[in-house]
Amino acid sequence: MLTFFSLVAATLCVSASDSTVELTTFNAGVLAGVPLWRERMPFLLSELPNSTADVLCLQEFWLETDQLAVVNATSDAFPYHVRLETHPSATPPCDATPLQAGLVCVQTRCPSNDSVDQILCALLEENCRSELRAMGQRCLNCLVLGSPNTGLLNDPLSCAVDTGVSYSTTNGLLLLSKIPLSNTVADGYNIATGEIDIYARGYLSAEVENLGTVVCTHLPTPNADRLDAPYFGPVEFNSIEEQQNAYIQQLMNRYSSKSPLFLMGDFNHGPAIGDTVAAEFPQVYQNVLDQGFVSPAETRVGLCTSCLDNSLKSTGSANVFIDHVYVQSQHASNVVDAKRLYEAVLPIGVPLSDHYGISVTYGIPVAEDPIEEWKTAFTAWKDAFREWQKNEEEC
Template identity: 25%
Template sequence: MRTAWLRSAKLLCALALLACSGDKSRARESTSAPEGGVAPQAEAPVEARESAEPKPAAPFRVATYNGGLAMGVLKYVDERAEPLINALAEQPVDLLCVQEFWLEEHWQKLVAATSGNLPRTFRLPPGHEDGGCTRQETDPLVACAAQSCAGLTQHALLPCLLQSCASKLTSLSPDCFNCLSANPRKGPDELARACLRAQTKSAAGARPPARAGGAAAVEVYSGASGTAVLTNAEILERDSLILPSAIDRRAVLYTRLSPPSVGELHVFCTHLTANMEGVPHPRNTSWQKDQSAQIDALLAYVDQKTDGRGATLLLGDLNTGPAIAPSISARLPAHYNRLLARGFVNPYASQEDAKCTYCFDNPLDGGKGTRGLLIDHVLLRGFEGDASGAQIMRSNLTFEAGKKKVKSGFSDHYGLLVTLSRRDS
């Protein structure tokens, strides 16, 4: 969870995040159907019919994975991205819900790498791309960064700015914040110049859309949610819900699928706000209340789309989870229990071999500690069949960074795969 607060803190700092443009890889779905019916088949010999046994339907494999590709927040994004995407593309999955694929370049590489097995995709475009600052806003921030954070790299810059320049960040207007948070590869002075230019160019143009109630949207990564769905199943319906959030765009992606092996599924893919202890909330409330409001909206949306019927999957980094002895600590367990109280079950958490998905010994997060959190989930409701879970993307990788060899996790999270199988009737 330490990287969770860094992640949204980076959002707060406005220097870590970038725009993700719309889904350019629309579903490559087959819509052709035979005309004129099916040609009659010759009847098989009785002996053949009696000896033939029906083949069991193939299981449907569902996975969630937080890639941790938060440029400017987590270390080694450039070094991790390509091996991460290649390894993820090799996983035996039929439905994948990903989080923290913030940058368009990473998303397009994932689409290309998985196009053979997961050709249908769903991802929201960013909420906005414009914005601008006044010199009265940028000059104090740039001066503070130069004095207190000079020479720091991207992943070290955020904690410094939060500690030394927090008042300069929180005083930015939404338009300025959105612009400054659009490019994670630039430093404060470069961003300030770019956003002043952007203001000049768009002074007579339209501003980013306001939120309900008239307040301008404060969203990092130019309003990208970082969340997407990839699948090889037929997508019957797509929809989405933007969740209430303080500084970043949180969304629920809904797809209604029809995999032949398990029947129709209602799928909800999301990434809820973390409880960022120690990070000031920009609206003088709490991150815990933000997540609670998101769960309220999420559960209402699930009921709206399903009408309480049908097999339903809720998956993603939910930033809440149970305590499981001996080594998994709870994270906002009351929120997690609210999901169970609405009929969801967690097949992986009930297994004896359940492990943390956000683990304190992950080398990307310092590699210290023996405990962790189980906050990445595939929850089921109304599914009449068997389900078993296993972790994916748990191995480490080694690469060269500068002049040193680095051992790292692919992400600060491990992935989770749940295999669904219909019971014989």
């Protein structure tokens, strides 16, 4: 026969239910170096509002006009967002004098029909280091990314001409959320260290209600055969790997006290997975793990995110897993699922991007209202007492 106290103990075991939050990272590849970038934009604007993600970290929407288009298209589905406000200006991004000097240097020392390859040569081979630095970040962005109408510019001098077009490029990042955000940050690594990059690198962050802190970023990319070439900037890096580690350390210095903490984005590093996925800067990946993180998709998905079977992939010679939703190791047991996204081929014959997306579903214990919890407990106590009385009367 159950005692009164055992009945009370049994009925007071009220367990909290779990809610889940889906965190997704996706490099959209909206820049002239990725094929069909303008043709894919309408499909992105149609697809992103239908995302099942609760928090969505997007990379490579470099132009201000494209970022605003995404924000407008997704505003109903994702009412909260963070991005780097760049205050568009019709003032040409390049001053004619340093631009002319830089172009003469680049064309002389780095002859090529590909303007991106020319800038990479000058930037990473130290051929025109001082001339490129004199151009400034905004000018470099224009040379590589171009204007909304021309994309990768065939005529670099147009970056110094007032065409009436609103020149404005960004760090390429957008953080969208269905959940309220607070304490938002939009910052650049170059702001902290004084570097100049081909593409301005940075990060976004926010406190997500009832979840924790989310950071959205995009680390520098390896450049084909120039993996170990010196980096261009006042702070000298001996390799892209060293540069990535420095940026990871900046994030750790700023956010290590936050918990739970999630790092999302295209990190351009990752582990080898079996025989099908090659490692990309595995030492940097291990560094992130050593800082107390896991990338759940490594084991739960085990597939590449930048893949040779993607018809938009124009660089690289291997399948690599470089897009991550990092979760702190101490909270890894709360991960419910992980999956790869945006694999389907569009009617124009290509996927949404040259990267596939990664989604991680994270379970959040829901704290119960203490008053409601006591009401439930009191009702359970009354029921237990009546049951005990009934059993005593029968005895």
